[in-house]
Amino acid sequence: MRVAVIGAGVIGCATALELAKRGAEVVLLERAVPGSEASSAAAGMLGAGAEIDEDDPEQIERLVRARDAYGPWIEELRGETGIDVGYRVSGILIVMTGDPVERERLTRIVALQRARGQRAELIDGVQARSIEPELSADVGACAYFPDDSQVDPPALLRALVASLAKKRNVSLRSGAVVERMLLEGGRCTGVALAAPPAAGQSNVVQADATVLAAGSWSSLLPGIEKELAPVRPARGQVVQLEERPPRLATPIVRGPAYAIPRGDGRVYCGSTVEFVGYRREITAGAVRDILDGTIRTIPSLAEASLSSTWMGFRPHAERPLVGRSSIPGLFWATGHYRSGIVLAKITADDIAQSIFASS
Template identity: 45%
Template sequence: MARSKARQRCVVIGGGVIGCSVAWELARHGVAVTVLERSVPGAEASSAAAGILGAQFECSEPGPLFELALESRALHAPWAKRLAQATGIDVEYRASGLLHVELGAAALKRVRDSYAFQRKAGQRVVELGARALRQRLPSISPKAVGALHFPDDARVDPPALFRALRIAAERAGAVFRSGAYVRRVVSASGRVAGVELDDASVVPATDVVVAAGSWSSLVEGAPLPSGGVVPARGQIVELTLQAPLFDAVVHGPRCYLVPRDDGRVLIGSTLEFVGYKREVTAGAVRDLLDAAIGLCPALADAQLSRSWSSFRPYVKGGLPAIGPTETQGLVVATGHYRNGILLAPITAELVGALVRGRRPSLDLAAFSPVR
């Protein structure tokens, strides 16, 4: 049953890409929504991401994540258009494709086999031999033996996407509060009543969405899958070139390369379970640079501009936790792990439907927060 908007007041905990996308979706449907962010919106993983929309590359087996990822990838192009209309910001959505390059024949066969199911599922996966790869990507290492090309995977610029989402949400009526640390979800008689901040004040709400990324388990009263949400650190190195060398996302052994239109190239990324240690380590920078220059030797001449690290919200099993909970009005949207940018539009749509009392467009059983 659709809920009456007039009395509905939704609080979103966390101003990352998930919280902002949900806020925009709700606000543009007339729901009063406030985003509570302990720091400033976009402070964490959402601005640190590489921006690969790798629905196919990220899923080497069929299953609910593959379905969810494909649905979300299809939403990105119209989303980018709507964001440009609403804010004037180009989020650099580019239907650039993704090339998964291998340096050895056995490795290429392994990846070919593991992605074979996607062709049967009607998705485009094209194998390129060494010569075709070099035509497509002249700067690739002479050691490359071939690649799998996912022409429909894409990329976006996360900081631009985030800026646009926040502005669009605010223009649609969403309110953002920075420096608002939510300590716990308040509920009574099986129904959510609001949230309590660390100064003990309560923000009343008819609906609460937990979108606190890697910190979601620290919010008291947020029911989450067993094991909770843990941080999976990723480090990135950014290079700057005079002019772009390629436009596709390039994935190779031990690194990926994500180009930006202005000549920057992001080299990612480590995957480390080291708690909330916000560090860039010398070893990781060395390994990423080694792998990137091995894959694309011309990068050795690029300028080293920046490096950073952040935390992917990981739930055991790797599936996000999206859905209602046993407490009425309390919805969870977290655990997007390596794919929060990719999955943001579908998450917003699904959570928006749940909060507005509509039936979600996909079966959420596999993603249930209480699984």
């Protein structure tokens, strides 16, 4: 079986790797370089509590399954490539603000987690500071998810690309801009590329199955607008601080703000959610708001150095689009919004299973 995967972010790379492990011949197509968009900009929280947008039992079960799949997957990648991807079971603390709606939502999420045998707690400020002493004295009630974890997305991407490079049945083509899907008799049979092909390559990629994993660019492909639910870019800006020596140990979420310590002094602070199209600016207002929120919650970070800023486009959809499309031979793996990293492994598994089941 030959499969074309459009997009070499973490979702696309993980899917290509899983397909290759199951024996498929995979052509991985990337318009720029692997992971240059949302995957490189992500914070890397693997949260069955922190990543939840609503108290939906189905969403909770999916995120728990996704988080728990990471441990064995990371061991496999490390054994194959030797790359440390920064995977740690660090727990995550969510600081409850004064918003009663948010407090009620988090209370329900904790109850749903506990009803499913997951460790989740509502704790007061004193208990929270015993877990993370760097928290501000004004922090009150928190939701604590001790089994949530984290990964360093750029390192994860390096490991995925290194693993793919070892597979003889995988071809990675960078600079491959997909112009259109190939449709024959109502079935997707591959893609046509816009750019002139490199020497010895065709601008037509024939495939038994095609996976759309193009993130925020998914809805730009012509010919499938009526089949694909809208996916639009949500810009997220991030600030990286550096502590010397490292002090913060636990990822902290407070409203839209978060601080994710990497254990080596780096702290990822973010993030905005901006529907501004494909504008790539880093804005002064966003940096100010991120730092204000972070330092209010973790005062010691006021002494950290500001080492870098960046942004990325999250693919926003009403729900992650994963599985078969209405066009035979075409599969979706997009629209993961803020959960692309945590859902990467189970998305890859689900897509591979769907493709082989349909063959």
